[in-house]
Amino acid sequence: MRAFGQAAGTAGPPGSDRGSPTVTRRRWLEQAGRALRGTEASRRTAELLLCAVLDTTRVALIAHPDREVPPEAEERLAELLARRLAGEPLAYLLGWREFYGRSFEVDAATLIPRPETEHLVDEALARLPERTVHFADLGTGSGCLAVTLAAERPFWKGVAVDISEHALETARRNAERLDAADRLTFVCADFTRPGFWDAGDAGLHLVVSNPPYVGEAEYAALDPGVRDYEPKTALVPGPTGLEHPRAVVEAAWHILRPGGLLLMEHGATQGEAVRALCPPERWQDVETGRDLAGLDRYLAAVHR
Known part of the structure; x- marks a missing residue:
């Protein structure tokens, strides 16, 4: 299975090949930012999705960018990112909206x-x-x-x-x-x-x-x-x-x-x-x- 945003015949991100290291937070945010390019606040969207799946804060992401994203979290993030790219509102993916x-x-x-x-x-x-x-x-x-x-x-x-x-x-x-x-x-x-x-x-x-x-x-x-x-x-x-x-x-x-x-x-x-x-x-x-x-x-x- 190709990682999100990976075209056929291109090299996948770290963690996409069997036996390769798990993707880091920094790497996942870079990939997600590229995939979401052209949508509103793509970097912020990627951060919110990652925070939601890892149950962490933006401060923690910044403080620990090289921590690995667990494989089960990668699976969940891939699903959420695909839904966002299909147009589903971010609020429904996160389950909340600020008011x-x-x-x-x-x-x-x-x-x-x-x-x-x-x-x-x-x-x-x-x-x-x-x-x-x-x-x-x-x-x-x-x-x-x-x-x-x-x-x-x-x-x-x-x-x-x-x-x-x-x-x-x-x-x-x-x-x-x-x-x-x-x-x-x-x-x-x-x-x-x-x-x-x-x-x-x-x-x-x-x-x-x-x-x-x-x-x-x-x-x-x-x-x-x-x-x-x-x-x-x-x-x-x-x-x-x-x-x-x-x-x-x-x-x-x-x-x-x-x-x-x-x-x-x-x-x-x-x-x-x-x-x-x-x-x-x-x-x-x-x-x-x-x-x-x-x-x-x-x-x-x-x-x-």
Whole structure:
């Protein structure tokens, strides 16, 4: 079997021939960097994969570059590298993604947290300086929003809602690992169902949500690394992409107290359409927030 990145008829890397020494960490990183050339942050990707398989740190890799990579680790690394070269997101290979300075467990059943979603956390913390806040996260997925808010504000309490029990289990594990589980309640429910709010609290200070908002036509044009690997149900709510955002606005109006805040992520071209979901008899101070690229990214609205 040829080592990764080795063309037929070429010499393999150290350790690829029977009886040759095991590949060192330095050598493997060089090989992986070449194989990944042309992909984003190829050296960093190689380091993360090696750290994950060896259960070590980047500091340890730098400090001990000539330690050998065990044969069983080589096998695992070859598999992961092939999957990355095929386009599978790095977060799924590692099993985690950083969000707001914390590592969140993710898998193929949960959407990978994006840096853009951190704007919702920034906005909530800035707008609600109160010591005690009760909030809901609709469509929590990995729990990155709910867990982060609870971790950042130890006196805040929240309800994390998702239709997927698998996603909720992932969110629970993240909450437990990040010491936020005692301030969160996890509910398996469909927030798009009419009457969802009847069983809940009608006096919340805050609702946050990063719902599916990609339309069918837009989905077809997504990067294959997203379209082919991340769960479609976490991306596409229906033909227009506005089906779940509309449901979030409706549910939020029922469960927020007067003066309560809704923060919801949406697509870069959806700002005007999402604002239109907030009629003035129900909502005030309706605004569109922008991300660091200057694109429309989230709705902020206050319950009348």
